Amino acid sequence: MSKVLVIAEHDGIELNPSTAKVVSCAAGIPGAEVDVAVFASSASEIASQAADIQSVARVLTIEREENSHLLAATLAPQIVALSDGYSHVFGPSTTFGKDLMPRVAALLGVNQISDIMTVLGSHSFKRPVYAGNAVLTVEALPLQVVVATVRTASYTAAAGGNSAPISETQVNVDLPTHTRFIDIQSGASDRPDLQTASRVVSGGRALGSSENFDIIYKLADKLGAGVGASRAAVDAGYVPNEMQVGQTGKIIAPDLYIAIGISGAIQHLTGIKDAGTIVAINKDEEAPIFEVADIGLAGDLFSIVPELTDAL
Amino acid sequence: MEKILVGLKRVVDYNVRVRVKSDGSGVETDGVKMSINPFDEIALEEALRMKERGEVNEVVVISIGSSESQQQLRTGLAMGADRAILVETNDALDPLGVARIFKALVDRENAELVLLGKQSIDGDNNQMGQMLAAIWDRPQATFASRIELNGNTARVTREVDAGLETNEIDLPAVITVDLRLNEPRYVKLPDIMKAKKKPLDIVPATDLGIDAGPIVREISYEPPARRERGIMVDDVAGLVAALKDKGLI
Numbered sequence: 001m002s003k004v005l006v007i008a009e010h011d012g013i014e015l016n017p018s019t020a021k022v023v024s025c026a027a028g029i030p031g032a033e034v035d036v037a038v039f040a041s042s043a044s045e046i047a048s049q050a051a052d053i054q055s056v057a058r059v060l061t062i063e064r065e066e067n068s069h070l071l072a073a074t075l076a077p078q079i080v081a082l083s084d085g086y087s088h089v090f091g092p093s094t095t096f097g098k099d100l101m102p103r104v105a106a107l108l109g110v111n112q113i114s115d116i117m118t119v120l121g122s123h124s125f126k127r128p129v130y131a132g133n134a135v136l137t138v139e140a141l142p143l144q145v146v147v148a149t150v151r152t153a154s155y156t157a158a159a160g161g162n163s164a165p166i167s168e169t170q171v172n173v174d175l176p177t178h179t180r181f182i183d184i185q186s187g188a189s190d191r192p193d194l195q196t197a198s199r200v201v202s203g204g205r206a207l208g209s210s211e212n213f214d215i216i217y218k219l220a221d222k223l224g225a226g227v228g229a230s231r232a233a234v235d236a237g238y239v240p241n242e243m244q245v246g247q248t249g250k251i252i253a254p255d256l257y258i259a260i261g262i263s264g265a266i267q268h269l270t271g272i273k274d275a276g277t278i279v280a281i282n283k284d285e286e287a288p289i290f291e292v293a294d295i296g297l298a299g300d301l302f303s304i305v306p307e308l309t310d311a312l
Numbered sequence: 313m314e315k316i317l318v319g320l321k322r323v324v325d326y327n328v329r330v331r332v333k334s335d336g337s338g339v340e341t342d343g344v345k346m347s348i349n350p351f352d353e354i355a356l357e358e359a360l361r362m363k364e365r366g367e368v369n370e371v372v373v374i375s376i377g378s379s380e381s382q383q384q385l386r387t388g389l390a391m392g393a394d395r396a397i398l399v400e401t402n403d404a405l406d407p408l409g410v411a412r413i414f415k416a417l418v419d420r421e422n423a424e425l426v427l428l429g430k431q432s433i434d435g436d437n438n439q440m441g442q443m444l445a446a447i448w449d450r451p452q453a454t455f456a457s458r459i460e461l462n463g464n465t466a467r468v469t470r471e472v473d474a475g476l477e478t479n480e481i482d483l484p485a486v487i488t489v490d491l492r493l494n495e496p497r498y499v500k501l502p503d504i505m506k507a508k509k510k511p512l513d514i515v516p517a518t519d520l521g522i523d524a525g526p527i528v529r530e531i532s533y534e535p536p537a538r539r540e541r542g543i544m545v546d547d548v549a550g551l552v553a554a555l556k557d558k559g560l561i
Contacts, residue, residue: 104446106446111407139528187475
């Protein structure tokens with residue numbers, strides 16, 4: 001039987017929705033029993049959110065002062081100690097999981113399976129390579145623990161309504177002090193989170209300036225949507241990097257994605273190919289974005305977008 | 313600081329439209345342009361800037377792979393690296409095996425800092441730097457968009473999902489770099505000539521006596537599912553109607 005340990009992602013207050021997606025993936029392993037580990041300085045609130053997720057058998061809380069910020073260097077030895085008896089250790093392929101899980105895998109002496117998009121069996125998975133231009137089927141060695149990250153855009157969050165037991169767990173390992181959290185700066189906004197929003201509006205380089213991005217925000221607010229951007233718009237300094245959608249930014253799967261002034265470079269398309277409906281608004285009728293768009297409108301975004309905002 | 317090691321991986325150039333071979337055994341690489349992994353180029357640029365600021369004395373570029381990787385190392389030398397090491401092997405290596413080989417070089421060279429791309433654009437694994445830091449038992453700072461060296465520590469700003477996170481790490485350490493750290497310089501012709509005279513050591517991987525570790529078996533490659541082209545509408549009214557039709561508004 002497979003026993004999967006899922007490492008919860010959170011910000012110290014709330015469980016990140018990526019965790020319920022990783023649980024969805026883990027529950028797809030035949031006969032899997034899924035536990036969630038919450039590392040925090042104060043874990044009870046986050047643990048009860050994890051206990052609510054369907055398919056979770058147990059929630060383990062590991063409370064230590066060192067876990068007030070989730071750093072790979074301090075988490076990895078604790079996860080290794082906790083992983084005894086588990087056949088799989090999974091995390092999300094968010095920056096949190098990408099940073100952490102390879103450190104865990106190396107300490108356990110195994111390779112990691114990155115970005116699981118399909119589970120074929122307990123040791124057999126599909127994952128994207130070459131920026132999503134190919135899908136590779138891989139097989140991990142049978143008698144070894146499988147350490148993996150899960151491509152969250154490939155999974156819907158497991159439903160709530162569970163009440164899994166929560167148990168406090170001690171992990172007695174020495175932790176390094178060579179890595180220290182200083183601060184985090186985020187363009188905090190009241191808009192829905194880009195990675196979990198059901199609707200996303202993104203702007204590209206054609207917007208021309210950060211002031212002009214205003215029409216994107218107005219449309220997004222009318223729709224209750226999250227706001228994203230192409231790499232070109234981020235590199236041009238119109239918006240901060242955490243808004244970037246694409247292979248090198250965030251990979252998202254909203255029900256509705258509206259790409260405005262985005263030509264559709266392959267690296268951007270990789271980030272949106274699991275979206276429900278893609279709408280493209282672009283001046284250039286030949287832009288590659290129209291090849292993948294469900295609904296396309298060629299024309300001047302500076303007149304179309306305000307008109308659309310008014311029409312909604 | 314005496315020395316920085318920078319990893320340079322030979323990969324299919326990022327402008328090449330990658331195609332899966334019809335037998336599913338891999339992707340087409342015959343006659344395809346090969347280049348330095350773009351993230352690794354950014355890592356090298358950062359190391360060169362540190363050297364130019366007088367923060368480090370020597371920049372060593374390292375590649376692990378077939379003898380063809382010498383091309384990428386020569387490009388790295390032309391950019392300004394002082395010398396190069398190729399660990400030559402024709403075996404398929406996974407990130408853990410690469411990390412173990414890199415660790416042997418870190419020990420041999422007494423490196424104080426290893427700069428790497430956050431991922432290579434072929435396998436997209438995003439593992440090697442973190443694994444090297446783990447088996448070296450040293451700090452890692454991944455996805456760096458700003459690096460500031462202060463004696464025995466470094467302050468690294470990291471591009472994470474929530475924004476920009478700053479960590480302070482003790483050296484030696486591994487730092488993996490993201491796109492916005494810098495813009496790599498172009499190589500000029502005289503630099504290419506000069507690079508031919510710079511040292512490039514070739515070390516057979518077998519000489520290092522490393523157990524490259526377990527391998528994740530590659531079963532088959534397939535092209536991704538394609539999205540179909542949809543409809544074009546003429547105006548905003550048409551767009552609103554189409555969205556209503558799909559029940560999206």
